[in-house]
Amino acid sequence: MQSFIKRFSRARVAAFFIALVVSAGLVAPATASPQAVLNIGYQKGTPLTLLKARGTLDSALAAKGYAVRWTEFPAGPPLLEAMNAGSIDIGYTGAPPPIFAQAAGSRIVYLAAEPAGPHNEALIVRSGSPLKRVADLKGHTVAVARGSSSHYLLVAALAQAGLRYEDVKPVFLSPADARAAFDSGHVDAWAIWDPYLAVVQAAEPTRTLADYASGIAQPYSFFLGAPDFVHAHRDIVETVLRAVADGDAWVGAHRDETAQLIARETGVPPAIVTSFLARSRFGILPLDAPVLASQQRIADVFATQHLIPHAVTVNAIAVPVKIGAQ
Structure with missing residues (x-):
């Protein structure tokens, strides 16, 4: 009889502590469904x-x-x-x-x-660049993220200027890598979108060769x-x-x-x-x-x-x- 009472008491104590842990949120109730x-x-x-x-x-x-x-x-x-x-x-x-x-x-x-917006991405060069028009890009390097929105801007701007895509040397880079290449002069131009465009425009003088305000279909x-x-x-x-x-x-x-x-x-x-x-x-x-x-x-x-x-x-x-x- 005393053995039974001890086992019963231990069971009650264990149940008490389990209830305490669950109520404190330390263990989720078994009925809780995952979100x-x-x-x-x-x-x-x-x-x-x-x-x-x-x-x-x-x-x-x-x-x-x-x-x-x-x-x-x-x-x-x-x-x-x-x-x-x-x-x-x-x-x-x-x-x-x-x-x-x-x-x-x-x-x-x-x-x-x-x-x-018509100005939310642009084909840009550094302000001191000798390149004044999109047509001047022939034979030059252009940083762009392959398959990005600015990839289309580059293709369309070249066609508008009478150039083929093969007339330039695309350099496929992520925005961060393209910024480094642009700042260091390792690429001649950069096709990029906001907010990266706004960041570089605020940081240094640039010149826009083309954007969607240039007559390219938006x-x-x-x-x-x-x-x-x-x-x-x-x-x-x-x-x-x-x-x-x-x-x-x-x-x-x-x-x-x-x-x-x-x-x-x-x-x-x-x-x-x-x-x-x-x-x-x-x-x-x-x-x-x-x-x-x-x-x-x-x-x-x-x-x-x-x-x-x-x-x-x-x-x-x-x-x-x-x-x-x-």
Whole structure:
């Protein structure tokens, strides 16, 4: 009898301590379900950067049982490589990265678009450079991220100036490596986008040879998704795009606060963020006929120049989703 009492007492003590540990949050109750995770790829200064900085999307998705894992990329092509590999569910890039990705057989889909400002990327030289016009680039080196939005700017600017792509010597570099090569004089020109463009313009005298104000057709930027995730979780995708639409509307009346938030998130000084925000455009767009036609024209340019292995049909990987109050 005494043995039974001792065993019973030990059982009560053990139960007491287990209850204490669980109530203190040191061990999760067995009934707790793991939180789902949405993996978002973003680049500095994009609409997704603002969502991350404000925390509005994290709050909206927490109510649906999702946590957000944010991963920063230096450019669009590596972001879409990660999406194809299954580590990113939703991302945002300029126009060329999804074209290169589709041509390579990557599993991605278009979700929505955003306009870009005519001065948000440029083909630049140092102010003391003897190169005054795009035509002067013949035989010279140009730093550019392969498959990036500025890759299209370079191709289009050369064609506008009567040059072939083969007339220049492209040097494929990430933005950080391109900045070092540009500053040291190891390349003659640089095709680059904001915020990297705004940073270099603030740091040293440069001259713009071409941008989208030079008569080159302005491309769009795009929200993209991993097809399996998009088809299985349409409600989550639409929650993200609604948050983007709300963020775009919020920027209009909160420019200074936007600059401070993005500066804090990216490490870019607020004055520089303010400068590129002033030349940026906002407003998420559906994948309508004009948007898709614009993207198809860019895809055809890359195919004609043999910069992608074969022509692609943009509309084949477009997935219409609801945006805002649609």
